[in-house]
Amino acid sequence: MMRALMLSAAALAFALPAAAQDVAIVNATLVIGDGSAPIEGGSVIVRGGKVVAAGDGVVVPAGMERIDAEGHYVTPGIVAAFSRVGLTEVDAVGGTNDRSAPRTRFSAGLDIAPALNPMGSPIAVNRAAGVTRAIVAPGGSSNLFAGQGAVVDLADDMDMVTRPRALQFVAFGEAGSAKAGGSRAATFLLFREQLLAARSYARNPAVLAEWGNDAMIQRADADALVRVIDGATPLFVRVDRAADIVNVLKLKQDFPALKLVLVGATEGWMVAREIAAAKVPVLVSPLTDLPGSFERLGATQSNAGRMKAAGIDVAVGVFDDDDAHKMGYATQYAGNLVGLTKMPGASGLSWDQAFASISSAPARAVGMDGQIGSLRPGRAGDVVIWDKDPLELGSRPTAIWIDGKRQSLTTRQDRLRDRYADPVEGALPNAYDW
Amino acid sequence: MRRGLKGGLLAAVSLAFAGCAAAGQDAKPASDAPPPAEKKAERFSKDPYPSTYHAYPGRVTAVRGVTVFDGEGGRIDNGTVVLAEGKVASVGGADLPIPADAAVVDGTGKYLTPGVIDVHSHLGDYPTPSVDAHDDGNEATSPTTPEVWVEHSVWPQDPGFTRALANGGITTLQILPGSANLIGGRSVVLKNVPARTVQGMKFPGATYGLKMACGENPKRVYGGKGRMPSTRMGNFAVDRATWAKAAAYKKKLDEGKAVDRDLAMETLAGVLSGEILVHNHCYRADEMALVIDMSHEFGYKVTAFHHAVEAYKIADLLEKEGICAAMWADWWGFKMEAYDSVPENIALVNRAGACTIVHSDDENQIQRLNQEAAKALAAGRRMGMQISDEQAWTWLSYNPAKALGIADRTGSLKPGKMADAVLWNGNPFSAYTRPEKVWIDGALLFDAMDPKRRPVSDFELGQPGEGDVK
Numbered sequence: 001m002m003r004a005l006m007l008s009a010a011a012l013a014f015a016l017p018a019a020a021q022d023v024a025i026v027n028a029t030l031v032i033g034d035g036s037a038p039i040e041g042g043s044v045i046v047r048g049g050k051v052v053a054a055g056d057g058v059v060v061p062a063g064m065e066r067i068d069a070e071g072h073y074v075t076p077g078i079v080a081a082f083s084r085v086g087l088t089e090v091d092a093v094g095g096t097n098d099r100s101a102p103r104t105r106f107s108a109g110l111d112i113a114p115a116l117n118p119m120g121s122p123i124a125v126n127r128a129a130g131v132t133r134a135i136v137a138p139g140g141s142s143n144l145f146a147g148q149g150a151v152v153d154l155a156d157d158m159d160m161v162t163r164p165r166a167l168q169f170v171a172f173g174e175a176g177s178a179k180a181g182g183s184r185a186a187t188f189l190l191f192r193e194q195l196l197a198a199r200s201y202a203r204n205p206a207v208l209a210e211w212g213n214d215a216m217i218q219r220a221d222a223d224a225l226v227r228v229i230d231g232a233t234p235l236f237v238r239v240d241r242a243a244d245i246v247n248v249l250k251l252k253q254d255f256p257a258l259k260l261v262l263v264g265a266t267e268g269w270m271v272a273r274e275i276a277a278a279k280v281p282v283l284v285s286p287l288t289d290l291p292g293s294f295e296r297l298g299a300t301q302s303n304a305g306r307m308k309a310a311g312i313d314v315a316v317g318v319f320d321d322d323d324a325h326k327m328g329y330a331t332q333y334a335g336n337l338v339g340l341t342k343m344p345g346a347s348g349l350s351w352d353q354a355f356a357s358i359s360s361a362p363a364r365a366v367g368m369d370g371q372i373g374s375l376r377p378g379r380a381g382d383v384v385i386w387d388k389d390p391l392e393l394g395s396r397p398t399a400i401w402i403d404g405k406r407q408s409l410t411t412r413q414d415r416l417r418d419r420y421a422d423p424v425e426g427a428l429p430n431a432y433d434w
Numbered sequence: 435m436r437r438g439l440k441g442g443l444l445a446a447v448s449l450a451f452a453g454c455a456a457a458g459q460d461a462k463p464a465s466d467a468p469p470p471a472e473k474k475a476e477r478f479s480k481d482p483y484p485s486t487y488h489a490y491p492g493r494v495t496a497v498r499g500v501t502v503f504d505g506e507g508g509r510i511d512n513g514t515v516v517l518a519e520g521k522v523a524s525v526g527g528a529d530l531p532i533p534a535d536a537a538v539v540d541g542t543g544k545y546l547t548p549g550v551i552d553v554h555s556h557l558g559d560y561p562t563p564s565v566d567a568h569d570d571g572n573e574a575t576s577p578t579t580p581e582v583w584v585e586h587s588v589w590p591q592d593p594g595f596t597r598a599l600a601n602g603g604i605t606t607l608q609i610l611p612g613s614a615n616l617i618g619g620r621s622v623v624l625k626n627v628p629a630r631t632v633q634g635m636k637f638p639g640a641t642y643g644l645k646m647a648c649g650e651n652p653k654r655v656y657g658g659k660g661r662m663p664s665t666r667m668g669n670f671a672v673d674r675a676t677w678a679k680a681a682a683y684k685k686k687l688d689e690g691k692a693v694d695r696d697l698a699m700e701t702l703a704g705v706l707s708g709e710i711l712v713h714n715h716c717y718r719a720d721e722m723a724l725v726i727d728m729s730h731e732f733g734y735k736v737t738a739f740h741h742a743v744e745a746y747k748i749a750d751l752l753e754k755e756g757i758c759a760a761m762w763a764d765w766w767g768f769k770m771e772a773y774d775s776v777p778e779n780i781a782l783v784n785r786a787g788a789c790t791i792v793h794s795d796d797e798n799q800i801q802r803l804n805q806e807a808a809k810a811l812a813a814g815r816r817m818g819m820q821i822s823d824e825q826a827w828t829w830l831s832y833n834p835a836k837a838l839g840i841a842d843r844t845g846s847l848k849p850g851k852m853a854d855a856v857l858w859n860g861n862p863f864s865a866y867t868r869p870e871k872v873w874i875d876g877a878l879l880f881d882a883m884d885p886k887r888r889p890v891s892d893f894e895l896g897q898p899g900e901g902d903v904k
Binding site: 088089090091092093121122125242267270287288289290291292293294296297298299300301302320321322324325326328332335336338339340342343344345346387391392393394395396413414416417420421423424 | 562563564565593594597601650746747748749750764765766767768769770773774775776777778782786796797798801802805808809811812813815816817859863864865866867868882883885893894897898899902903904
């Protein structure tokens, strides 16, 4: 039985179509992912790699492949809101770990796109948990700015980058202080001076030569920061302390076109009014509830719910514990936020809001909700059929499409499991069992 | 500086110790003139930092109409459980008599379980805020430090204890030294009650454990310092040399010979005589098998392998040896020895009949060990295993209690055992469920319905978020 299981998995891998297939998934508990309620008996039609229709009363074109979901949940793929997936295989094995570049002379100009490994085993493991896209940010450089992240897909192919240079990342707070020279004052000044330097460079590239070895930034950094100043590249800012959040929001006074996205915002609930007024979206790792540092004293799992109630666009990610291997925790975390709505005094999210917080909300934060993150027409054909409520513990996809292409759900972990389903060796060692 | 202090202490105390004294006897001052050998056994307490924990006041409570997981694999639908005088008084169905003076809790739609027990926590020795000043889990100045006792590091004001109580229903936990060292020191078992002192949390009469570690951490830490061990074979060589020394020390004790007091050897002799339980951090299957042989070589027993990411590869061996595996549901990829993790690990160990435990090693996941178990359960069921919810609860209370040597007192809802219990507002294997009430020895120490029945540590008093729902 074990061998049959493995053969079928292998056969499936080879049988996967190379191109997008047009497909209609019918009879679903259909989740659009935009915060609307699930539609019983709904259908979604994917043609040419994109969603063309989703809802009830959708007519399936004649001749199109038709898959009966038998009432199971059908959703857009999960969008990992803030991750390092693709940048690391084994964290403690340096050669496989491209999260950070602590010894480079470059900073904002770094572009993670060529560091991504679409063949890495975390891609398949996260995909098998229902994650189809991810916002990937660099961890850090030797300087204040970490560099440019990307939006990626988790398909089983070599073409991983959906949008390169989709964001610039910078950490304020304690982490920023450590980079900037030891204080928050240094962080804010360095931030401002680097942007001003980039602007000077944009107006007159000759200034770089004048600065010489004293230049705070390199040419590539200046190019990248000009796009941040112009608002062409969203600036993702890791920040947790309430006072730091308020000061980060004030950066727009000097640089009004900045497109800020707050990452973490552990004490965001304490300044929710200010964040909402600034219309800045927030990515949270929502179960952070301990004062891990003095900039997180106000940590509570009700943070996401309180900010949402204040009118803030809140997306949920997995980044205070593992940000590369366990993106599938997004569904668990979202489910926990639903559970909080039953607790006296606590704030959480409705199921519909919770699902949107891990699909369309992160897509919107990075400015791509027109392309990914929901099953509204025109979005990428990233569709998941689940075995049960996707926010429940242990729920798993039974089928996944990315850009309309059916994906393998088999992981290296599955192969190990099957090899050791009976650990006792037979006539030959387990090594012959593959 | 710490090493100097320890050295000074060892030089000053040169007295006899016998390995056969009963635990819990009173400490007596050391004498400069050692009495005859046979009386030396009374000179040193094995419990010099005794528990001052006492059960807090509770009232007779009956939970009725509730689904009960008894922690030993049993289930009662529409059940009734009576807690009285700090103990589980009775467990039964809808017809179970309820004492007239009982506070009655309607458990309709809710679940009552034994309190969750985490065998692997660093609350208190790596507390939050995780500032350098709080870095008290690894005495990483020598690869073998059996002389350290983690209770001397535990900070009772760690806010993590309160989160584990309120969000995780944790009623008992073992605090371990870290894994930098091959032999990291003694563990301590705590009742998860707020207290001024660690003694006020110590589980009365609980067995001590010894933290050991194999694999990457010790060889990385000491290889990085340019000293042994720097390889896995170095790990074993240092371990074996240490056990050989301990065996010689114990032999002297057994023969009634005078020995200098040696805190390290006292602990290891305690392991060799079976009084102290070995909790061994180990990931890889092949290394666990080698550790098992080492334990045979020197005559001790490994009580539990912790992390045991590859336990599924040797589940049969663990079952045969009677060794527990304490595991995560799905942690993987953070280092090489965690590369072969599979989500079915816990279920596969359970299926082999070995003692199966879900552990946290983490201040966040200790708040939802029930959810970790649920994921492992789902993975097993997907593989075709038939595991009931109530069987899976053994991974969270009874099996960890066994690994800590306290299963006769807690870990299941059986009459006469400690009234350590959690009322969940739904099935505890659902993401939508939270603890509603938590009792420890019959005292209601968390109640989601009562904002004041939620502990606030000294550290959080007067800070942003004091008393918040968390």
